[in-house]
Amino acid sequence: MISQRVSTLTIVLVLGGAILLALLNQFTPEASAVHVPAYVIALVGKYLCFAMLALAVDLVWGFGGILPLGHAAFFALGGYAMGMYLMRQIGTRGVYGNAELPDFMVFLGWKDLPWYWHGFEWFPFAALMVVLVPGILALVFGYLAFRSRVTGVYLSIMTQALTYALLLAFFRNDMGFGGNNGLTDFKDVLGFNVQADSTRSGLLVLSALFLCGAFLVARFVVLSRFGKILIAVRDTESRTRFLGYRPESYKLVVWVLSAVIAGIGGALYVPQVGIINPGEFSPANSIEAVIWVAVGGRGTLVGAILGALIVNFGKTWFTSALPELWLFALGALFIGVTLLLPQGVMGLFALRGVKPAVTPAPTISEEEAPV
């Protein structure tokens, strides 16, 4: 269903495009017509991270039938893990010059580093946490939710409640994550200056690599036998259960995988934008990520990447050219795509070999009758 050709094309375009931009930025003189300015590098790098979030959403929504309204929470948690590492790298270069404590803790009058900050000065540990924190949260939440068969709209609302609770929690100064301002003012990542063009280009290529890697993993999962059963669960969960499968296990695996992909996306996002704050947890962000997938085409993986790039380029253009109209455009996008374009851009082009997930027929049968 996701053909070899389209997948190869996607990887070549994403990776090739990122490398080309990085090379043009590094090896052309600034006056040159083909020079790519640094802000474009940072912008595209940010979009690629969003594309990873979109990929994660598509994995659970397009193939697991779970509409997640809180996936940005996993993205932000990965981002916070990376942000904590970056904070610890500042060392004595902070405003207060305290080698042990980040600036905001000195400002709050804290004496010691909270226990959960220990180890984050060490990159491998931080990298592990980028995967583990979103993964474990997803595991616990998913285990509880899928085991008790919370499905459909209820599950979506619960994911929204989860990210809302985290939003409120991270706003608190007492949490030790910088409260309202979040973590910012980073200096180095692995010894490279985060502000430098070369680091940004490197991060862009790295984001492209991780995006392609995540795409390949997701493609492998959905094309495997496991993926077939997952799709069966999406289309008729009860029938799959009656055939002897355990839908909750399949959903849990793909849910945790998706959270980890989102977390890695967040970790790559933070050094490129230079800040992570609780705003990333806001439910509106998660819902926006869903619309990227809907625009690109749900259940196609390629569509998720495409949708994230299209919508975000559109957002950048709109918010600078017609800031008043951006929310109208975004709202219209939500309505238009769901009403007129249920299979997204991928369905529109009907690329050969790409068969988007077909939504169950919109009839109200006994089985799907409103609760």
Add this chain to the structure above:
Amino acid sequence: MPRSLALILLVAVWLFPGPGRAETAEEAYAAFATPNFDAIRDGVMALSVSGDPRALIVITALHDGRLYVRPDKVLFIKNDDGTFVDALTGAAADVPAGALKPVRVNNGVREAVNAALGVLRLFSPDASTRLTAAEAVFRARDPAALPALDRALAKETDPDVKTRLEQAHAAAVLSSSDTSDADRLNAISIMRARGDIEARSTLGNLTGQTPAVAAAAASAITAIDRSLQLWSVLESVYYGISLGSVLLLAAAGLAITFGVMGVINMAHGEMVMIGAYVTFMVQQSIRAYLPSIYSASLPIAIPMAFIVAGLIGIAIERTLIRWLYGRPLETLLATWGLSLVLQQAVRSIFGAANRDVDTPDWMSGATQLGGLTLTWNRMYIILFAIVVLAALMAALRFTSLGLRMRAVTQNRRMAAAMGIRTPWIDALTFGLGSGVAGMAGVALSQIDNVSPNLGQSYIIDSFMVVVFGGVGNLWGTTVGALTLGIINKFLEPVAGAVLGKIVVLVMLILFIQRRPRGMFPLKGRAVEA
């Protein structure tokens, strides 16, 4: 006759309080005309106990800096409009302002004036002034006020004021150094009966008492602490019910649309917001065209908000939602998009800043119930929530539209087979749910900022209420809203507002694991949602 004789004696005692004060009212007035601060101060004190009918007026004038003296030692009071009256008779006097000098005050005089006013107001003809004065004397705990309190008590007829005077008397007795143990024990029991934080601090300040008095005070403090704790629990319950009624108003419409159509309407919060803006518009137009009925603006806004939000709801259902039946997740996304459009539209029309919606006079203020302060606007919102809920239930139960709605909720295809036009019912249901949200907006305009983001702050809470209570069940929504409101308010003092909210959210996430269909699930034969 002995009785009238006693009465005359009483009046005589009241008018001439004995040899304690040598000065009469006339001498006191004469003292005001001197430049000597001590004489003025003594004059104020003498006047306050003299019982002279003009005493309150003159001392008030002195307090406000409106008392003037002419070189021939005649006193005048300046009115607000700049004219003068004779201080002793109240007759209008035509005197040139240049000939007058204000009566001077210093800190000593000011203190005496304040104390005198406190005592004099105890004899004001207005009961509410007397009540305030008694409360002020209670707080002052001044033993010097005892004689005045005794006189005021003897004269008082209003039971509320009398109680307050007794409490003030008790407080003065307790802080006086030369009262008997029996009086003190009596005073402690009065304090105990009052039982608020002021009474507790009066008792807590007692030192160097005889063992009997000290023991009585200690036991009274324990009793007061216990009753204060009880009142604080009741207060949390009241605030919880108040929050719950707000949640109920916001969630009731959602419960109806979700119950009948299985549609989660993410633009529901925007219907609430539109209701609040309708209130704003109604107030603006009434102020411009019919200021005489301004105090009735809210009762007028309620049906207006219902109609406007309801019509918008029907329009949304006809143009958007009916294409998406059977696809609840897509509906969720489309209505989210709609909510963004509505928010931005309101922002473009009215601006991003908060709009002022007035609270009518009859809704401001508060009343005291034991140790509870009940603000009127919260009370009215609770009442409004009850009325709306009752009206909704009656509409669902007794009208033919309600009958059809219930039929569609229970079995859509069977209802269609019986000749009910289900698409039409869907549109009306959506309109009803949106209209209720609009009415919630009228209530919320009284306690929250009217801004384009108003709806967003309530939408997640409303979802929680609906999911917690069980879908399609108004009783479930009611119980859910009240439970969440009360739990929230009980957690707030313990954990803080934000942490309390987080705890509630986590508890809800866990609760849904146990009861995936809420507290009161609708009984049906559906295999899955």
